[in-house]
Amino acid sequence: MNSLKNLQRAVNRGNLSRFRFHVQLFSFALLIYGGYLAINVGNHLPTFACLYSDLHGGACYLLGFQHQMVTPWPEWFGGRGMAILIGLATFVAFFVFFNKAWCGFVCPLGTIQDWLSALRRKLKIRPATYSEPVFQRLGKIKYILLALLILIPMAIGNSFFGLPKLSHDWGVPFCMICPGRTILPLFAGDFSQLAIDFSSVAKLTLTALGMAITGLFIIGSLVKPRFFCLFCPMSAFHYIFSRLGLLRLTKNGAKCTRCGNCYRACDVGIRAIADDLESYNIVQDDCMMCGKCIEVCPEDDCLQARFLTLPVYSSTAEGFFKRMDRKNNGT
Numbered sequence: 001m002n003s004l005k006n007l008q009r010a011v012n013r014g015n016l017s018r019f020r021f022h023v024q025l026f027s028f029a030l031l032i033y034g035g036y037l038a039i040n041v042g043n044h045l046p047t048f049a050c051l052y053s054d055l056h057g058g059a060c061y062l063l064g065f066q067h068q069m070v071t072p073w074p075e076w077f078g079g080r081g082m083a084i085l086i087g088l089a090t091f092v093a094f095f096v097f098f099n100k101a102w103c104g105f106v107c108p109l110g111t112i113q114d115w116l117s118a119l120r121r122k123l124k125i126r127p128a129t130y131s132e133p134v135f136q137r138l139g140k141i142k143y144i145l146l147a148l149l150i151l152i153p154m155a156i157g158n159s160f161f162g163l164p165k166l167s168h169d170w171g172v173p174f175c176m177i178c179p180g181r182t183i184l185p186l187f188a189g190d191f192s193q194l195a196i197d198f199s200s201v202a203k204l205t206l207t208a209l210g211m212a213i214t215g216l217f218i219i220g221s222l223v224k225p226r227f228f229c230l231f232c233p234m235s236a237f238h239y240i241f242s243r244l245g246l247l248r249l250t251k252n253g254a255k256c257t258r259c260g261n262c263y264r265a266c267d268v269g270i271r272a273i274a275d276d277l278e279s280y281n282i283v284q285d286d287c288m289m290c291g292k293c294i295e296v297c298p299e300d301d302c303l304q305a306r307f308l309t310l311p312v313y314s315s316t317a318e319g320f321f322k323r324m325d326r327k328n329n330g331t
């Protein structure tokens with residue numbers, strides 16, 4: 001019992017940000033270059049690892065999911081419907097284990113945004129922030145994108161309200177505009193996705209939008225930490241299953257002094273992490289479970305990352321002062 005307490009104390013005093021940096025680096029190498037070593041951790045990952053990148057060591061669920069949504073209605077009740085269910089169950093099984101920590105620790109697009117933020121800090125550019133009403137309004141865009149990436153493929157395989165079906169050129173609409181498709185292959189030396197396809201109106205529209213969004217992704221991430229994550233439909237998809245997550249971010253509101261440290265440390269800008277004193281499970285739809293809020297909270301056990309009921313990382317006054325010392329000494 002004592003050894004477990006000692007271990008928890010050591011973990012709580014630790015440098016989670018440095019640990020996260022190394023996990024992000026490892027995940028990036030695995031998902032972008034794993035193919036070199038014939039590694040493939042699956043094509044149903046709840047994170048962006050792009051199938052358009054030839055060397056990928058695992059791939060995002062959204063590409064296959066959009067293909068599946070083209071299925072005509074009658075086939076949903078046969079073997080094809082079963083395959084869709086199995087794909088979804090695999091995605092959920094991956095997701096449930098780590099919950100939204102896939103965003104904070106694994107997603108290559110999230111990691112690239114963090115690298116661009118590090119560059120911004122080096123260039124001494126002040127980060128942009130949103131007011132709360134703007135943050136709330138922009139946060140809805142990811143649900144609209146999620147609805148579109150389901151409805152557009154459905155309208156290829158099926159007629160809605162007697163309207164003609166869409167052309168297959170509208171297939172995988174989100175992949176066509178996703179910055180993951182254009183940016184991730186670059187790390188494998190493949191520049192072929194940086195192009196506009198003029199072969200049809202649909203392809204021209206989607207690929208031109210994709211190029212514009214890629215530019216926005218790079219410029220936006222340079223001025224606003226995790227700029228793209230607020231609009232990410234994968235994040236919206238996550239949130240549907242987030243309550244099932246075994247890893248949780250919890251808050252004991254009775255211990256919170258509303259000092260605001262957690263909100264100021266949060267790259268995404270989630271105000272509820274400081275303001276909400278009622279919710280125990282405090283994971284919000286935009287949270288990436290990076291744990292920065294836990295690191296900077298000075299109250300014992302106020303914020304915790306828990307796996308099932310077990311606290312794996314807790315805010316403590318001792319850990320807070322230890323980390324402040326390290327920061328002030330530049331170690």
Ligand code: SF4
Nearest residue numbers: 103107110229232235
């Ligand atoms: S929200 Fe960000 S980190 Fe999460 S899947 Fe989307 S791009 Fe990746």
Ligand code: SF4
Nearest residue numbers: 256258259260262297
């Ligand atoms: S850092 Fe801790 S005490 Fe301060 S507002 Fe956040 S949760 Fe409350």
Ligand code: SF4
Nearest residue numbers: 266287288290291293
């Ligand atoms: S609320 Fe905490 S865990 Fe979630 S993104 Fe913000 S700092 Fe990270």
